[in-house]
Amino acid sequence: MTAPILEMTDVSKRFRTPGGFGRRRHGLLAVDGVSLRVERGEALGLVGESGSGKSTLARMANGLVTPTAGIVRTDGQDVAALGRRGLRRLRRNVAMVFQDPLASLNPRQTVRQTLENVYRAHGETTSTAELVALLESVGLGPDYLGRYPHQASGGQLQRVAVARALALKPDLIIADEPTSALDVSVRAQILNLLADLQRDQGISFLHVSHDLAVIRLYSDRVAVMQRGRIVETGPSEEIFRAPQHPCTQALVEATPEAELPT
Amino acid sequence: MPDPVLQVEDLSISFTTGETTFDVVRDLSVTLDGGRTLAVVGESGSGKTITGRAIMRLLPRGAGARGRIVVAGRDMLAADERELRRARGADVAMVFQDSMSALSPYLDIGAHIAQAVRLHDPSVSRRAARARGVEMLERVGIPEPADAVRRFPHEFSGGMRQRAVIAMALVNRPALLIADEPTTALDVTVQAQILALLRELQQEYGMAMLLISHDFGVVASAADDVLVLYAGREAEYGSLRDVFEAPAHPYTAGLRAATPRLDARLDTGGERTRLRAIPGAPTSLRDAGPGCAFAPRCGLAGQVGERCVVEVPLRSRRTSGTTGGAHRAACHLDRLPSSGEIAR
Ligand SMILES: Nc1ncnc2c1ncn2[C@@H]1O[C@H](COP(=O)(O)OP(=O)(O)OP(=O)(O)O)[C@@H](O)[C@H]1O
Ligand SMILES: Nc1ncnc2c1ncn2[C@@H]1O[C@H](COP(=O)(O)OP(=O)(O)OP(=O)(O)O)[C@@H](O)[C@H]1O
Ligand SMILES: [Mg+2]
Ligand SMILES: [Mg+2]
Numbered sequence: 001m002t003a004p005i006l007e008m009t010d011v012s013k014r015f016r017t018p019g020g021f022g023r024r025r026h027g028l029l030a031v032d033g034v035s036l037r038v039e040r041g042e043a044l045g046l047v048g049e050s051g052s053g054k055s056t057l058a059r060m061a062n063g064l065v066t067p068t069a070g071i072v073r074t075d076g077q078d079v080a081a082l083g084r085r086g087l088r089r090l091r092r093n094v095a096m097v098f099q100d101p102l103a104s105l106n107p108r109q110t111v112r113q114t115l116e117n118v119y120r121a122h123g124e125t126t127s128t129a130e131l132v133a134l135l136e137s138v139g140l141g142p143d144y145l146g147r148y149p150h151q152a153s154g155g156q157l158q159r160v161a162v163a164r165a166l167a168l169k170p171d172l173i174i175a176d177e178p179t180s181a182l183d184v185s186v187r188a189q190i191l192n193l194l195a196d197l198q199r200d201q202g203i204s205f206l207h208v209s210h211d212l213a214v215i216r217l218y219s220d221r222v223a224v225m226q227r228g229r230i231v232e233t234g235p236s237e238e239i240f241r242a243p244q245h246p247c248t249q250a251l252v253e254a255t256p257e258a259e260l261p262t
Numbered sequence: 263m264p265d266p267v268l269q270v271e272d273l274s275i276s277f278t279t280g281e282t283t284f285d286v287v288r289d290l291s292v293t294l295d296g297g298r299t300l301a302v303v304g305e306s307g308s309g310k311t312i313t314g315r316a317i318m319r320l321l322p323r324g325a326g327a328r329g330r331i332v333v334a335g336r337d338m339l340a341a342d343e344r345e346l347r348r349a350r351g352a353d354v355a356m357v358f359q360d361s362m363s364a365l366s367p368y369l370d371i372g373a374h375i376a377q378a379v380r381l382h383d384p385s386v387s388r389r390a391a392r393a394r395g396v397e398m399l400e401r402v403g404i405p406e407p408a409d410a411v412r413r414f415p416h417e418f419s420g421g422m423r424q425r426a427v428i429a430m431a432l433v434n435r436p437a438l439l440i441a442d443e444p445t446t447a448l449d450v451t452v453q454a455q456i457l458a459l460l461r462e463l464q465q466e467y468g469m470a471m472l473l474i475s476h477d478f479g480v481v482a483s484a485a486d487d488v489l490v491l492y493a494g495r496e497a498e499y500g501s502l503r504d505v506f507e508a509p510a511h512p513y514t515a516g517l518r519a520a521t522p523r524l525d526a527r528l529d530t531g532g533e534r535t536r537l538r539a540i541p542g543a544p545t546s547l548r549d550a551g552p553g554c555a556f557a558p559r560c561g562l563a564g565q566v567g568e569r570c571v572v573e574v575p576l577r578s579r580r581t582s583g584t585t586g587g588a589h590r591a592a593c594h595l596d597r598l599p600s601s602g603e604i605a606r
Binding site: 015055100141154155210214216217257 | 279303306307310311322360361362363417419420421442443448451476478479480482517520521522523536537539543544549
C-alpha cells in the first residue's frame with residue numbers, strides 16, 4: 001500500500017499576537033487539531049470562512065509554517081524530521097500557488113528568471129521552448145518571459161504563479177485561491193488544465209478556494225474549515241447536495257448565483 | 263439633473279517601453295451618476311485596473327492617458343499634484359486588487375487608516391484618527407477591532423486584509439469608489455456582508471461605484487449597469503438586465519457560458535463535468551489585427567465573414583434595450599443567435 005501524498009495528524013498552529021487579553025493572551029489558535037489526508041491522484045477541496053485557517057494549514061502542508069503540534073507527512077515522510085536534502089526534495093515534489101500572486105513573486109526578476117530559478121534550485125535545466133510551452137499552457141504568450149511582475153495584470157501574474165508551480169511536474173500542488181483573479185473564461189481554461197494534469201499524470205491537489213461552484217466541479221472530496229477546525233468532510237457531490245454542518249449550509253446559502261431574479 | 267460623478271471621454275492609455283509605445287486601452291467613454299454602480303468585467307489583461315488607476319491619476323511609470331476624465335467636477339488629467347491630493351480620498355478612492363501590496367509591512371492596520379484620515383484632513387488628532395480606524399474595522403466586520411488595529415498586515419488572513427483596505431478607502435466617504443475585485447479574497451458570507459455594506463454606504467453618501475469584478479454572481483447582486491471590456495476596448499455596455507439576459511456581444515455570451523453555477527445539475531457518470539472555456543487565448547490591443555480583437559476566438563465570425571478580420575466593429579445601439587437605457591455592442595452582427603445556437 002502506498003502512503004497518502006499528504007497526511008496531517010492532529011496538527012495545530014498558534015500565532016503570538018500583540019496585546020490581547022482573555023483567551024487571546026496565549027496567542028491565536030489559527031489551526032486547532034486538524035487531521036486530513038490527500039490520497040495520490042486525488043483533488044481535495046478546502047473551503048471555509050475567511051480567517052478560518054485555510055492558508056495556514058496549506059503552508060504547514062509544505063513546510064513553510066512549522067506546526068505548534070501534530071505531524072505532517074508528505075509521501076509517508078515526517079516533514080519535521082527532514083534534513084536539508086529532504087526539505088529540498090519536499091519543495092521539488094510539493095509545489096505551492098500562493099494566495100497573493102504579486103507578493104509571492106520577486107519584483108526584480110523577469111518571468112523568465114523566476115521560472116528558470118525553479119529549475120536551477122533543483123539542479124535541472126530548461127530551454128526557452130519549454131518555458132514558452134509552459135506559459136502557453138496557462139494562456140500567456142512568449143512576450144511575458146521578458147516582463148517584470150509590475151508589467152502584468154493581476155490575472156496574468158496569477159497565471160505566472162500557476163506556471164511556476166507546474167514547472168517541475170510535482171506530485172502534489174497546494175493551490176491557495178489559484179484562480180481568484182481570473183475572469184471566468186481564463187479560469188475555466190486553467191481549471192481544465194489542472195484537471196488534465198490530475199487525470200493524465202496523477203498529480204494530487206489541495207485546492208483552497210472561496211468559490212464553492214469551482215470546488216464542487218474540480219474536487220473529489222471537500223473539507224470545510226471553521227475557526228481552525230475541520231467541521232465536515234465528504235465527497236464533493238454529497239457535501240453540496242446535502243450539507244450537514246451549519247457552517248457549510250451557511251456558505252452554500254450565501255453563494256450568489258449569476259442569475260437575476262425574474 | 264445633477265452632473266454625473268464620473269465622466270470619461272475617449273480615454274486611451276498607452277505604455278512606453280524603450281522605443282515602442284502601445285495602447286492598452288482605446289477610446290473608452292463612460293458616465294456614472296451618484297448612487298449608482300457600474301460593473302466593469304472583462305478578460306484578464308483587458309485594461310480594467312489600468313483604467314481605474316487612470317481615473318485616480320495613479321498610473322505606473324511609463325504609462326500615459328489621453329482623453330478626458332472628470333470626477334466630481336474636477337478634470338483629473340489637468341489637475342496638479344495639490345489638487346490631486348485633495349481629490350484622492352475625498353472625491354475618489356480605490357480598493358486595489360492586490361491588498362497586500364497596498365499595505366506597508368511596517369505599519370499596523372490602525373496606522374494605515376489613521377494615515378488616510380489625516381492625509382485628507384490634517385486637523386484630526388492622531389488619537390481621533392486611530393479611533394476612526396477602530397470604528398471602520400468594526401463596520402467592515404472585523405472581530406475585536408480594538409485589538410485588530412494593532413496587528414500588522416501579515417498577521418491578517420487574506421480576507422481580513424481585504425476588509426481593512428476597504429475600510430481605508432471608505433473612511434473619507436469618497437464621492438466615487440473604484441473597487442478592483444473587492445471581494446475575491448473573501449468567503450461568500452463575508453462577501454455578502456461587504457456588498458451589503460457597500461450598498462448601504464452608497465445609499466447613505468450617494469456614492470458612485472465602479473466595481474471591477476470577474477464574478478458574475480457579484481455583478482448580478484451589486485451592479486446597475488455593466489461595461490464589458492475586451493482587449494482594451496468596450497465590447498458591450500448596458501443595464502445589468504440587458505447584458506445578462508440579452509448579451510449582444512459573443513464574448514459576453516461566452517463569459518456567461520463559462521460561469522459555474524452551484525445549483526447546476528451535473529451528470530456525474532464517468533468524466534468529471536467541466537466548465538466551458540472560450541477557446542483560444544486573449545489578445546492585447548497591440549497584437550490584435552486590423553479587425554475585431556475577439557474574431558480569432560469567436561464562434562460566430564464565420565457567419566459574418568471577412569469583415570470581422572479587416573474592420574473594427576463600431577459600438578452600435580441594440581434594439582434589445584428593455585430597460586430603456588442605452589445598450590450597445592461592438593459587433594458586426596446586429597443580433598446574436600439565442601444561447602442554444604451559440605453553445606457549439
Ligand atoms: N503570521 C501570522 N501571525 C499572526 N496571526 C496570523 C498569522 N497568519 C495568520 N494569522 C491569523 O490566523 C488566522 C487564520 O488565518 P489564515 O490566513 O490561515 O486564514 P484563511 O482561512 O486562509 O482566510 P482567508 O480566506 O481570508 O484567506 C487569522 O485569524 C489570521 O489573522
Ligand atoms: N508596466 C506595464 N508595462 C507594459 N504593459 C503593462 C504594464 N502594466 C500593465 N500592462 C499591460 O496592460 C494591460 C492591462 O492591464 P490591467 O492591469 O489593466 O488588466 P486587468 O484588466 O486589470 O486584468 P486582470 O483581470 O488580470 O487584473 C495588460 O495586458 C498588462 O499586461
Ligand atoms: Mg487564506
Ligand atoms: Mg486587474
